[in-house]
Amino acid sequence: MEDMEKFLFKFKGYYFNHSSLNIGFIENLDNFEIRENDVFIITYPKSGTIWFQQLLSLIYSEEHRKGTGKLETKDGVPYLEYKAPEMDFGERPSPHLFSTHLPYYLVPSGLKNKKAKIIYVYRNPKDVMCSYFHFAKNVMIQFTGTFEEFMKQFLEGRVVGSLWFDHIRGWYEQRSLFNIQFMTCEEMKKDPRGSVLKICRFLGKGLSEEDMDAVVRQATFENMKDDPLVRVTVSDWKNHLTVEQNESSDQIFQREMKDFPLEFIWDMNED
Known part of the structure; x- marks a missing residue:
């Protein structure tokens, strides 16, 4: 169970993937220039980022x-915190499109002027956990351990992205600082046209x-799985969690997210 932790790098209370991180860039990220027409996709890992x-x-x-x-998707909308050494963000044409898993307190301070736009995409945490494991x-x-071992690590926040509960709650509670739109991965899957119009x-x-x-047409989930420029990890918590694991995760979710106003879609077959 310890194998994944050797890839973690903790900076200001948040876990990064050490193997693809420019630490000097991260240390100066607060001063990164934000332009008015920049657009950011912000997610917790395995929450629909690539989609x-x-x-x-x-x-x-x-x-x-x-x-x-x-141009591959990962290069057209690159990860801010995992900047490739050969990529010069300033040379890219406007608008600059970025994706990031950063918590609200680590993003560049320029994002707080409410001019650049943020789409925060979230997904029900059971599917996040199952997809993350695979x-x-x-x-x-x-990671070479069992799902049970990964579940423990995930629920303790000892993974890249740290604790899921802290990530989504932090962004929601600090939403007044940003120009931000919250969306679920599931609503995009249920209503692609309505979601695209909303965005x-x-x-x-x-x-x-x-x-x-x-x-x-091209952004439907089925087409995404067939796109050679895109990698999608599919997961269905109902086919992965045992009854005991499901009940345990439900108890933790209800305890941690009590009175949290954002809605979650747990079953794609429900209205």
């Missing part, structure tokens, strides 16, 4: 919509009916 990176690329790039662009074990090869209204981005159709 929404793809969605932003489709909304902002005609080449991406038409399939003529060769990602850590089968994709990153950073475009928030971004002030007008699309023709033809472009809107192209975005919605």
Whole structure:
């Protein structure tokens, strides 16, 4: 169970992935220049990040919509905190699109002027936990233990992203500091067109009916799984959690998120 912890780097109470981190960049992140038309996708890990990176690329790039662009999603909407050494953020065309797992207190201070836009995407934590387990074990090869062992680590916040409860609660409680829109991964899956319209209204981005159709068609979950430029980890907590594990996680969720106003979709078949 200890194997994943050797990849963790703790900075100001938050766990990063040490293997792909520029510590000097992180230490100076508070002063990173934020431009008025910057757009950020903010998520806890395994909460639909890649899906929404793809969605932003489709909304902002005609080449991406038409399939003529060769830029991978991770490069078109790069992670702020895991900046590639060869990437110069300042040289990228505007608007600058970013994704990040950072908690509210570690993002650049310029985001608090409410000019740049933030889409905070969240997902029900049971699916987050199950998806995270498969990602850590089968994709990153950073965890070799059982699901039960991972569940304990996840619920204690000893993973990249730290404690899920702290992340979502922190962003929601500090929302007045930012220009932020909260969305669930599940609502995008249930109502792609309505979700795209909601995002475009928030971004002030007008699309023709033809472009809107192209975005919605390519941003459906099934199409995402087949896109060679996108990697999607699928998970269904009902097929992974035992009855005991489900009851235990429910008790913890109810204790930690009591009176929390954001709604969660636990079952995609429910209205």
